Amino acid sequence: MNIVIGLLYVIEVIVCLLLVGVVLLQRTKGTGGAMAMGGGMGEAIFGAQVGNVLTKATVILGVVFLANTLVLSVLTAQQRGPTGDNSLMDGERAPARTAEPATPGLPETAPEAGSMPAAPAEAPAAAPAAGESPTAAAPAAPAP
Secondary structure (H helix, E strand, C coil): CHHHHHHHHHHHHHHHHHHHHHHHHCCCHHHHHHHHHCCCHHHHHHCCCHHHHHHHHHHHHHHHHHHHHHHHHHHHHHHHCCCCCCCCCCCCCCCCCCCCCCCCCCCCCCCCCCCCCCCCCCCCCCCCCCCCCHHHHCCCCCCC
């Protein structure tokens, strides 16, 4: 059964790539009109029936793609069993849970009701450098 499913997956990929290629080869309606105005040169290069062949190929590849997808879904569902309880995650263990606070970034305990945070102490005045006068280091007082 696994060989059939693998073969159908390969067919699915090939049909998908062919379908993309056929769709990209088709001319848009604007291009078709421009080629017709060019004196029939596009018809001479690509042939008169190229649009019909690509359209038929697109329909056929689309039907094959959809039918193959349907068959693959039925076969993989049968392989899992009637209840469908097989899962990709059956063999995995649950991740270990760590104790984390309910709201990250907040403190664990609330501060007491009457307490205020301490005000930062004022920085001491910088000592004058060697060779400077003490009055040069002091800030200038505003003029009255």
